[in-house]
Amino acid sequence: MHDSTSEISQVKHSLTKNRSEHLGKDVWSDFVIPRFFNRVPLISTMPIRLEGGRGSGKTMLLRYLSYHSQFSGDRKKLPENAADSVGLYWKADTQFLRIMQKRSLSDEDWSPVFDHYLNLRLGLEVLSSIKLIANSAYEAVDKVSLTNVIFEGALDFGFENTSFEGVLKEIGSRIRKTDTIIQNVSGIDTLEKLPVSFLHYLVESAKEQIPGLEQTVFSVYIDEYENLLNYQQRIINTRIKHSEPPLIFNIAIKLNGMSETQTLSDERLENKADYAIVNLDAEIERSGFDDFVSEIFLKKLSEASPTIAKELKIDLNACSNPDNLEYRFSAEYRRHCREIVEGIFPGRSxxxxxxxxxxxxxxxxxxxxxxxxxxxxxxxxxxxxxxxxxxxxxxxxxxxxxxxxxxxxxxxxxxxxxxxxxxxxxxxxxxxxxxxxxxxxxxxxxxxxxxxxSTFYSGFDVYSALSGKNVRHFLELSKSAFSLLDDSTLTEKFIIDRALQHIAAKNTSDELVKEITRFTPLGSQLSNFVKALGRIFQLCQDKETQSETEVTHFGIKEDDSPLTEEDDKFFKEAEKWGVLQAIESTKNKSSASAAIYDYVLNPVYSPFFLISYRKGRKIEIESSTIRQMYLLGEAAITKEVRKKMRLSGLEDSTVQPKQATLL
Known part of the structure; x- marks a missing residue:
C-alpha cells in the first residue's frame, strides 16, 4: 500500500490535463511525437491541410511545431538547422472574430479589417519568435544582434519606431487599438489598415539583418480554420494559394470543415496543386493507435508517479524527440509499455x-x-x-x-x-x-x-476500442477510472478493478452523450439522432433470438423520400464532430453522397446504451426514418418503424451471423 494519497492525487491531476490548452504554448516536454512524424511532410514549402476529428491531437501537434516548443527553454541543445523552419501558431479567437460581421457593415467592409488584424497578429508572432530564438539555446542567433535591427520600411507603414523592440511594442499597441475599434465598430472608417506586404516586409527585413536566419522559412499554422467566417476563410485561402518561401500558410481543420475554397480572386484552392492533405486520424491508426496512446498515458503517469516511473525502466522523455522513433518502434519497448498498461487496466475474456x-x-x-x-x-x-x-x-x-x-x-x-x-x-x-x-x-x-x-467495459484493449481511435476519449476514460480510486483500492501497483473500469466507462459515456448538444450548429439534431440510433441498436440486441448480434452500424436505404441536401449536411456534421464514422458501403447506392456510405456509431457512446463497442452486424434504415430520427429523436422509433425494421417479436433465423472477435 502507498504511504500517502499524494501520488494518486498527482496522477488524477495529471490525467485532467488532457487538452493542449491546459499545457500552455510550450509543449516540448509534454508532447508524445506521433509515430508517423518522419513519414509525413509536416514541415514543407508546400502548404498543408491537417485534418482530423476532435481529440485527434491537431492542436497539440501544431503547438509542438511552433517556435514556443521548438526553441523551448527545456531544450539545452539545438541542432544547427533548427531555425530553418520556424512555426507560428495562431488559433482564431472564435468569439472575437465572429463579431467582425454585420452591424451595419457588409463582408466587403469587414474584409480589410480582418486582413489588417491578421497581419498585426502574425507580425507580432514573427518578431516574438525571433526574440525567443535569440534567447534560447540556439547558438546561431545572438540576442545582441537584435539591437542592431532597423526596420526603416516600417515608417512607410505609418510606424513611429524603427528598432526591433520599438516595432514590436507598436504592433502590440495597434492590436489593442484595433480590438477596441472592432468591439465598438465606431472608428473603423478611420482605422489605418496594414496590408499583407507589411508582414512580408518584416520577414524579409529580419532575414536580411539577423545572422542565423538567412535560410529561415516561417510556417504559419492556423488552427480551427472551420470556425472562421466565410469571407475570413477566403482571405486565408488566398494566403495559402500564394504561399512561397519564406512565408507558408497551413491550416488545421476538422473533417468536412473546409466549406469554402474560394479565394479573393476568381481562383479556387485546389487539392494537390495548392496544398497537401494530412489526415491525422488515418495516420495515427496506420502507425498503431494502441502503442501511441499507451505512451501518452504512461508518460502522464510517470511524470506524476515515481512508482510508475521506476517500474517503467524506459526513457519516456525520448517521446519528444523525433530522433528516437526507431527506438520506440522496437518490439521490446512496445511490449514493455503494453504490459504495464494492461496491468493497470486488466481485461477479461x-x-x-x-x-x-x-x-x-x-x-x-x-x-x-x-x-x-x-x-x-x-x-x-x-x-x-x-x-x-x-x-x-x-x-x-x-x-x-x-x-x-x-x-x-x-x-x-x-x-x-x-x-x-x-x-x-x-x-x-x-x-x-x-x-x-x-x-x-x-x-x-x-x-x-x-x-x-458488470465488468464488460474493462481492459486496456476495450478502452482503446471505446475511444474510437481518439486520444482525448482514451484519456477521458482513464481519468474517470482513476477518479474512482481511493486508499482502499490501492495496492503495491496502480490496478484499476474491472468493475470500476466498467463504471468509469459508463460515466464517461454519459458525459460525452450530454456533450453532443453543444456541437454547433446541429447539436440538438445530432443528440436526437444518437439517442434514436442507440435505441434501435438496443432493440436489436434485446431480441430473444439474437438473430442480429451486436448491431453497431447502419446503411441508408433510400425509399420514397430520398436524401436531400439537408440530410447530406447533417451527415457531414456528424462526421465532423466524430459522432458517426463513414465507411465504404458494400453495396452500390444512389448518387446522394450520404447514401454511398455505411455509418458506425462512435463506440464511446456504447456504454450509455449498454451495447457492443465492436463493429458487428449492419442494419438498413430508410431515409425517411433517418430524417425523423434527427428531428424527433427516440419518438421517431414508432410501432410502424419497429415492425418494418423487425425490431420486436420472435423471428426465425436460419443463417447464423458472423460476429467480430473480442478485442
Whole structure:
C-alpha cells in the first residue's frame, strides 16, 4: 500500500490535463511525437491541410511545431538547422472574430479589417519568435544582434519606431487599438489598415539583418480554420494559394470543415496543386493507435508517479524527440509499455464474462428464467437444468437465445450440447460456431437490467476500442477510472478493478452523450439522432433470438423520400464532430453522397446504451426514418418503424451471423 494519497492525487491531476490548452504554448516536454512524424511532410514549402476529428491531437501537434516548443527553454541543445523552419501558431479567437460581421457593415467592409488584424497578429508572432530564438539555446542567433535591427520600411507603414523592440511594442499597441475599434465598430472608417506586404516586409527585413536566419522559412499554422467566417476563410485561402518561401500558410481543420475554397480572386484552392492533405486520424491508426496512446498515458503517469516511473525502466522523455522513433518502434519497448498498461487496466475474456453470469445471483437467475420461459413457449418437456452446465458456461448462456429460435428444436439444441460435453463435433464450436457468434449478445441481454454490476467495459484493449481511435476519449476514460480510486483500492501497483473500469466507462459515456448538444450548429439534431440510433441498436440486441448480434452500424436505404441536401449536411456534421464514422458501403447506392456510405456509431457512446463497442452486424434504415430520427429523436422509433425494421417479436433465423472477435 502507498504511504500517502499524494501520488494518486498527482496522477488524477495529471490525467485532467488532457487538452493542449491546459499545457500552455510550450509543449516540448509534454508532447508524445506521433509515430508517423518522419513519414509525413509536416514541415514543407508546400502548404498543408491537417485534418482530423476532435481529440485527434491537431492542436497539440501544431503547438509542438511552433517556435514556443521548438526553441523551448527545456531544450539545452539545438541542432544547427533548427531555425530553418520556424512555426507560428495562431488559433482564431472564435468569439472575437465572429463579431467582425454585420452591424451595419457588409463582408466587403469587414474584409480589410480582418486582413489588417491578421497581419498585426502574425507580425507580432514573427518578431516574438525571433526574440525567443535569440534567447534560447540556439547558438546561431545572438540576442545582441537584435539591437542592431532597423526596420526603416516600417515608417512607410505609418510606424513611429524603427528598432526591433520599438516595432514590436507598436504592433502590440495597434492590436489593442484595433480590438477596441472592432468591439465598438465606431472608428473603423478611420482605422489605418496594414496590408499583407507589411508582414512580408518584416520577414524579409529580419532575414536580411539577423545572422542565423538567412535560410529561415516561417510556417504559419492556423488552427480551427472551420470556425472562421466565410469571407475570413477566403482571405486565408488566398494566403495559402500564394504561399512561397519564406512565408507558408497551413491550416488545421476538422473533417468536412473546409466549406469554402474560394479565394479573393476568381481562383479556387485546389487539392494537390495548392496544398497537401494530412489526415491525422488515418495516420495515427496506420502507425498503431494502441502503442501511441499507451505512451501518452504512461508518460502522464510517470511524470506524476515515481512508482510508475521506476517500474517503467524506459526513457519516456525520448517521446519528444523525433530522433528516437526507431527506438520506440522496437518490439521490446512496445511490449514493455503494453504490459504495464494492461496491468493497470486488466481485461477479461469470454470465459470471465461467462463466470460473471454464473457467479452473480441476479444474472444467474435471469439466465435460468430466460431458458425456462423459452422452453414453456416452445412447449418442450426439457428443463432449464438440461441447458445450464457449470463446466460449459458460455454454451449455456448462448442457449438462452437459441431456444427462442423457431427453426431450432430444443431437442436438437440439447443434442448439440451433449456432443460438446462428449468432445465431439458440434454446432457450438465447429464452423457454425454458435458459442462465439452469439455469446456477447446473449451476455449483454442478460445483464441489461443490472448493468452497473458488470465488468464488460474493462481492459486496456476495450478502452482503446471505446475511444474510437481518439486520444482525448482514451484519456477521458482513464481519468474517470482513476477518479474512482481511493486508499482502499490501492495496492503495491496502480490496478484499476474491472468493475470500476466498467463504471468509469459508463460515466464517461454519459458525459460525452450530454456533450453532443453543444456541437454547433446541429447539436440538438445530432443528440436526437444518437439517442434514436442507440435505441434501435438496443432493440436489436434485446431480441430473444439474437438473430442480429451486436448491431453497431447502419446503411441508408433510400425509399420514397430520398436524401436531400439537408440530410447530406447533417451527415457531414456528424462526421465532423466524430459522432458517426463513414465507411465504404458494400453495396452500390444512389448518387446522394450520404447514401454511398455505411455509418458506425462512435463506440464511446456504447456504454450509455449498454451495447457492443465492436463493429458487428449492419442494419438498413430508410431515409425517411433517418430524417425523423434527427428531428424527433427516440419518438421517431414508432410501432410502424419497429415492425418494418423487425425490431420486436420472435423471428426465425436460419443463417447464423458472423460476429467480430473480442478485442
Amino acid at each position: 469470454h470465459q470471465d464474462l461467462a463466470d460473471e453470469i454464473f457467479e452473480t445471483s441476479r444474472y444467474y437467475n435471469k439466465l435460468t428464467s430466460e431458458i425456462e420461459r423459452a422452453l414453456i413457449m416452445r412447449h418442450s418437456s426439457l428443463k432449464a437444468e438440461d441447458f445450464i452446465l457449470q463446466n460449459y458456461r458460455k454454451a449455456s448462456i448462448v442457449c438462452s437465445s437459441l431456444l427462442y429460435r423457431r427453426n431450432l428444436d430444443p431437442e436438437k439444441i440439447k443434442a448439440e450440447l451433449d456432443k460438446l460435453v462428449s468432445n465431439i463435433d458440434n454446432k457450438f464450436t465447429n464452423k457454425t460456431d454458435w458459442e462465439h457468434n452469439n455469446f456477447i449478445g446473449c451476455y449483454l441481454r442478460i445483464i441489461r437490467s443490472h448493468k452497473a454490476g
